[in-house]
Amino acid sequence: MDQERILLVDDDPDQVLLVRRYLLAMGYDVVVAYDGKEAIAKFQQHPPSLAILDVVMPGMNGLEVTRAIKSMTADPLLPVIFLTALEEESDLARCLAYGGDDFILKPVNKLILQARIDAWIRKRRLALQLKSHRDQLAQERQFIEESLSRIRNAPDLDTPDLRYVMTPVEASSGDVLLAATRPDGGRHIFLGDFTGHGLPAALGAPLVSDIFTGMSERGFRMDAILLELNNKLNQRMPPGAFLAAAALEMNPYKQAVQIWNAGLPDVLIMEAGRIIRRVDSRIPPLGILTGDQFQAPTVRSRTSPMQRIVMSTDGAIEAQNANGDYFGADAYEALLLKIQHEELPFDHIHTAVRQFCGATPPQDDVTAVELNCQNLHEPFAESRIIVESAAQFRAHRARQSACGHSEDPTWRLDATLEPDALRGSDWVIQLTRMALHRPTLRRHAQKIFIILRETFSNALDYGLLRLDPSLKYDLARSTQYSKLRQERLRELTEGEIRINIAYFANTGECSGHPCSEQDCSGEFRLDIRDSGAGFDYVAARQQSQGGLRALARLCDEVNYHDQGNRLTITFRLRED
Known part of the structure; x- marks a missing residue:
């Protein structure tokens, strides 16, 4: 381990000589300064692991030097110990208020000096180790969050007929939104909400994405994909973890859709300013039932060019304000109709929910996706x-x-x-x-x-x-x-x-x-x-x-x- 460096500042040469001798005997590298200005210069030239300062010095006293070096260092873990003959409690409290961490009364006792310094150096090393571990975890978390973000922002979602909003409570959302196209031109959209939120909930996203995308690209229908998702989640996720989900399959030749709902709020089919059909939850969330118990009943619906189909998680509906009131399903459905009627941006959902919650932070991820059915009826108008x-x-x-x-x-x-x-x-x-x-x-x-x-x-x-x-x-x-x-x-x-x-x-x-x-x-x-x-x-x-x-x-x-x-x-x- 590298030798720890200590900055020793005192205007009394005899005191410096004595304390320096103690520190060298303890195995520390010692940098000496005899006044405040020299102390700041030496601090910048030879950054220490710990500083020992006399309180009373001509010019800049120890308190002022402490405030200066604490303001200029990027090291938040630098301990400062004062050497002082002051014994009044108010004086000692003032030392701590200026950024000091400890004090030793003069005359200096070698055993007390060594005990205090060793204790602070040990705390500093542990704090630096903890910071290093936290930084590494933060980097790993950022890597995972970026990977999950790429999954959530798959290019198949960025098509003219889809609008969506994803507002995670944390950078790693427990919600999953995916889209894929089969070789025969049929399209799939999948929205899922894992139990909880944040990184633990988001860790199931890669599994879901791989199964959904891989099977869609190989031509599997949505009911087969849901069955496979349920089986894999049931086998691999820990007890109590499950995925509420809704899925949609578009038939490009019949202008029709099939819809599945497994534990999410009603899927809404809207037209001309009203909700013309609801698809409620008819399946338990994925991952609860075993393969032989799971069935995936579907709702088939013909579409018209003016229809919009919206799938949502419960994040917006269950959002609360400071009074404990819920945003609620009625208000949410009214909001969706307003967005369609007034042709508002789809992220107006996020704006409305935040206005309702006020200063109360959101408790759950808010995700919704809207399909514009016009493209099913006029797919070739752009060329x-x-x-x-x-x-x-x-x-x-x-x-x-x-x-x-x-x-x-x-x-x-x-x-x-x-x-x-x-x-x-x-x-x-x-x-x-x-x-x-x-x-x-x-x-x-x-x-x-x-x-x-x-x-x-x-x-x-x-x-x-x-x-x-x-x-x-x-x-x-x-x-x-x-x-x-x-x-x-x-x-x-x-x-x-x-x-x-x-x-x-x-x-x-x-x-x-x-x-x-x-x-x-x-x-x-x-x-x-x-x-x-x-x-x-x-x-x-x-x-x-x-x-x-x-x-x-x-x-x-x-x-x-x-x-x-x-x-x-x-x-x-x-x-x-």
């Missing part, structure tokens, strides 16, 4: 989209002919997406939805989704945004990739992506002879190009762990053109 029938597309002859496939497409879609449109929607989902209106294509939904996702992200990321593919496939730098992508997309002012999708039905004929692929119902062809400078698609394919390699395995033909800024795909619709 220049042309969808043509076969008759309208006779002038556009196919460049290649597959065995048994018509030269004229059965269905065709053209889209030109400029910067504002690219920022305004998730076009992989939009394009998938449009393609899957064809019943034949719908049977291949997951593969078509993967094709559109990989080709579109290549055109946008590597073409228009000029991102380095190596960043994406380097796990250590993937966060940098995501951040850079958001920045460049936000700043994008020019450029476009042109997309041509064509479906060719299998006619059963090929230049007058039977088709050799009887299990093939047609072809899905994609021609996508961007106005960027292109990219090294050979190197990107070698670095890819899935993405571009998956395209090569999935599709019958994958052809890059020009400098990589045009890609044509042929995918034959074989029955599995």
Whole structure:
């Protein structure tokens, strides 16, 4: 352990000589000053672990020196011991009031001096150790809170049809809000409220997020996801810990939703300034029942473009003011209707609850999410989209002919997406939805989704945004990739992506002879190009762990053109 340094300040040379000799014998490094100004200079040059000061000195006395060094040091744990001949209680109290921690009466007794100094040095060391542990815990907590914050702020929540507010009591919220999209274009929204709040309650969020996101991306329905969440929480969470939750599944083809409520306040369907339907809790909170006991009944509802669906935790309803009054369900529902009717920002919920509570701090996290159903009915209003029938597309002859496939497409879609449109929607989902209106294509939904996702992200990321593919496939730098992508997309002012999708039905004929692929119902062809400078698609394919390699395995033909800024795909619709 490093030798502790002590600053000794006294205007009496004999006193300094005696006390210094004692301190050196005790094993301390000693820095000496004979007046107040010298003491401050020595303090700045050689910061001590402890200071011993005479009270009565010419010029700056010991009290003034103490106040000065305490104000200039960043060390809040510096002990100051006064040497004094004063015995009046009022004088000793004044020493402590000026920032002193202890005093020793003159003449100095060596045993008392050593006992006092050793005790204060020991306290200081323990305090520094405790501070170090607290700082480490604070860093670890901050890391966990930032990780949980990234989970709560998932990009699937930042879509035009969703508004949400999350006001945690602590930085680590016990509420979980997630959204994800299935390969067939269906969407899931999940809101959960763990028992309690703060870090202990928030620690279940990563488990919930992994299960919800992973199963959604693999195409599982919401009822299966809820069953798996309940089983895992029941197995892994401590007794007494559970998750009240509500979930919503959107069907992009039927303009309908399915809603589940497991212990949260009523899910509200609102239209024209009134609540037209409530979905109350019909399932116990997740994690309480075992797998063989758990069932997930659902409520199905057709939507209209004017409807809003709101899911909320009980944080706002149970908020209290200084009088002990609750905000209440009636006031909360009136607030939601006001927000919809007057087109107020959704975070007006937070403003209204804080005004009600006044100086009383909130006792629970406040979270709510609103779905605007208009997007289910008018999903393609933001871009220049042309969808043509076969008759309208006779002038556009196919460049290649597959065995048994018509030269004229059965269905065709053209889209030109400029910067504002690219920022305004998730076009992989939009394009998938449009393609899957064809019943034949719908049977291949997951593969078509993967094709559109990989080709579109290549055109946008590597073409228009000029991102380095190596960043994406380097796990250590993937966060940098995501951040850079958001920045460049936000700043994008020019450029476009042109997309041509064509479906060719299998006619059963090929230049007058039977088709050799009887299990093939047609072809899905994609021609996508961007106005960027292109990219090294050979190197990107070698670095890819899935993405571009998956395209090569999935599709019958994958052809890059020009400098990589045009890609044509042929995918034959074989029955599995």
